[in-house]
Structure formats: structure tokens, C-alpha cells
Amino acid sequence: MISTQSWADAQRLWDFQKMGHEPRPCSVAVGLGSHDLGVADTTADLYHRGMAPLIVFTGATSRTTRERMPRGEAEHYRDRAIELGVPADVIIVEPEARNTGDNIRLSRALLEERHVAVSSILLVSKPYEERRAYATARHLWPEVDCVSASTPMSFAEYVDSIHDVRLVVDMLVGAQQRLTVYPQRGFMIEQKIPQAVTAAYDRLCSEGFTSRLLPEVA
Missing domain, CATH: 3.40.50.620 (HUPs)
Known part of the structure; x- marks a missing residue:
């Protein structure tokens, strides 16, 4: 939980x-x-x-x-x-x-x-x-x-399909980090990230959902 x-x-x-x-x-x-x-x-x-x-x-x-x-x-x-x-x-x-x-x-x-x-x-x-x-x-x-x-499903449905809420949240956090880091590395275009999304990401990192972060910038 x-x-x-x-x-x-x-x-x-x-x-x-x-x-x-x-x-x-x-x-x-x-x-x-x-x-x-x-x-x-x-x-x-x-x-x-x-x-x-x-x-x-x-x-x-x-x-x-x-x-x-x-x-x-x-x-x-x-x-x-x-x-x-x-x-x-x-x-x-x-x-x-x-x-x-x-x-x-x-x-x-x-x-x-x-x-x-x-x-x-x-x-x-x-x-x-x-x-x-x-x-x-x-x-x-x-x-x-x-x-x-992608498969049309809600966040709750996806969590249920994976049977591991912590893993899913870790993956979401890792995916979000890459949206910030990878444009700087020339891997993708830069996109505007709303402040509310950045704040949510920061809180999840502080709560320890970090297993999928890039190690060199974690």
C-alpha cells in the first residue's frame, strides 16, 4: 500500500x-x-x-x-x-x-x-x-x-494488472525523470512540464520511489 x-x-x-x-x-x-x-x-x-x-x-x-x-x-x-x-x-x-x-x-x-x-x-x-x-x-x-x-486503461487498472503498486510508481517516476533529463542529452525533444507534475515527481522521489531513476543523476 x-x-x-x-x-x-x-x-x-x-x-x-x-x-x-x-x-x-x-x-x-x-x-x-x-x-x-x-x-x-x-x-x-x-x-x-x-x-x-x-x-x-x-x-x-x-x-x-x-x-x-x-x-x-x-x-x-x-x-x-x-x-x-x-x-x-x-x-x-x-x-x-x-x-x-x-x-x-x-x-x-x-x-x-x-x-x-x-x-x-x-x-x-x-x-x-x-x-x-x-x-x-x-x-x-x-x-x-x-x-x-496504448492500451486504454486507468492508472488503477494498470496497477491491478501488474499486482505491484510500488513497482508501477517507481516506473512512473523513472519515466518522468527521463522526460526532463533526456532532452538535455539530445535523445528527445523538450516538452513543457507543468509545475504540478514536477512537484508530484519531487514528492514521490522524497518518499523513496527511486528504483528506476538513472543512477548517475538519482
Whole structure:
């Protein structure tokens, strides 16, 4: 359990990190690899709704997915999407990416190699990674329109799905830190962060929700 204040602060970060975009048809959907197979489910649903004629699943493995997805996040996403009725021939697998920058950069390179014309991308991620994915894509692929999407669920529903509220809050705090630090490192565009969001982040850090912070700036 966490305090009422910490829950409210985490909710504020959750609300900010979601972009609130309405999905619309794009040239390609890019499903960003992670531990969450819900990304594949949502990408498949968007495909069936006509939001993209082509899918790129991107992701290698990480310390959190090595055992769960031994063949790589993108490969497991592909298998899941096929189970959900997506034709195998509309899925491209990018198996090397190990961070969000890699996801965007390597997906772009793969599509360019295949001479796929891209004017817009539908970025599908975990809910609290929407803003990070968007900011990274706007920096690394500025000439295309970017639309962020994720599984439609509330903060409470996501906590219930993970079964570990402290872990979820730690992840939200880590994601928020990167939105501040990464523009300075040239990894993503800078975005205005409301004071109320910064205050919520600071309180959560002071309460010890710091396991996902970058160690060199924690």
C-alpha cells in the first residue's frame, strides 16, 4: 500500500505521461518492445480497426524480459499479433533495439531499407511511455506525424494488472525523470512540464520511489 498523497501524485504523472491522442490511420504502426504483451494486443486491435496497413514490432530483450521473452520482445509480439488474427506478411520484426531511441532509429532504418513510404507513425507503447515515445520520435524522425497509443486503461487498472503498486510508481517516476533529463542529452525533444507534475515527481522521489531513476543523476 502507499499513502493517499503518493497515489494522487502517481496519478498526476500517469495523466501527464499519456498523450491523449485519438488513434487515426497512419502509414505504419510501431509497437515498442517491453515486458507488456498488451502492446501487441493493442497494436493488433489498431490494425484490425484500419489504423495502419503495416506493423513494425521492435525490441530485443532486457533484464525484465530475458526469461519471459527469450526469443526477443519483437518476436513474441509478432507471435501474439498473429494469434490475434494479424496476417504474418504485414508484420516486420526489428530484433535489436534495447531502448526507445533504438526502437525509433532502427525501425526507421528498416522501413527505409524496404522503401516503405512513411508520412505518419502510430506509436504503440505501455501507457506511461506514450510521451517518451512521442518525444523521442519527434526528435529522431521529425518529418513524420506521430500519434501515440496504448492500451486504454486507468492508472488503477494498470496497477491491478501488474499486482505491484510500488513497482508501477517507481516506473512512473523513472519515466518522468527521463522526460526532463533526456532532452538535455539530445535523445528527445523538450516538452513543457507543468509545475504540478514536477512537484508530484519531487514528492514521490522524497518518499523513496527511486528504483528506476538513472543512477548517475538519482
